[in-house]
Amino acid sequence: MIFGLTIEKLLLIGLVAALLLGPERLPRYAEALASFTKRAREWVSTARTRVRDEMGEDFDDVDWRTLDPRQYDPRRIIREALLDDAPVASVTASQVQPAAPVPPTTPVRSPFRGPLDGPTPYDSEST
Template sequence: MFGLTFEKLFLVAIIAGFVLGPQRLPGYAHRLGRAVRTLRHFVDSTRSTAEAEMGVPLRRSEWESLDLKQYDPRRIVADALRENDALRENDTATPTDPELVAEAARVRPGQKYLITGPSSHPRRVLIESLPENDPRRIAAEASTRENAC
């Protein structure tokens, strides 16, 4: 714990003996012992109170078995980005898909986003992020070219 080994604690005790002197050292050792007992009593009472309120015994082995790294925000974002990339790679949109052709017909000139999905959960999709062969992107680019001329 905290990188403290027996040798380091022994060295701290020797230094404390020199700094405090032989007359004050027993008093400070007694205070340290009392503080450790108080801390131990506090931890035990807190643990027993938590166990009583939750109704579940709190064992150290159970806490150590939990993988808290799964809740790391960086990991969550990285996993979401990997899923998004996998979805893009697996996107098999073809120009003959009737739903995509119907959505492509609704694309207006200068439109940057496409609203997809059901009305209860619409999604905004950036048209530039669509694959090159997607009819919605082709329709948006065509309407942009027509307006530019």
């Protein structure tokens, strides 16, 4: 299965393409698809060769199946991460001491100026 396509789906796509393209254009499109497939295979093999050359001997040591993202289950990963930690002692609300209030050292000024802060600044030369 390529991208979830089965043989039946591929045959149906081919039949619809044959009906839409017609017998005149179908050979040209089939040839273009074949050349595109060949170029894609060459590109993939070139990329694989370049990766192998750049990684050196370590390329063969990598277990690529462990890096497959389809195998990861987020629930399992979270469960394992939570179970790896040492158990934390629980604290009840009666054991928590209230924090002492800290008096502010300087008054906090509002970024918005209101009518009590004085007149609104006005520049007579700006208009």
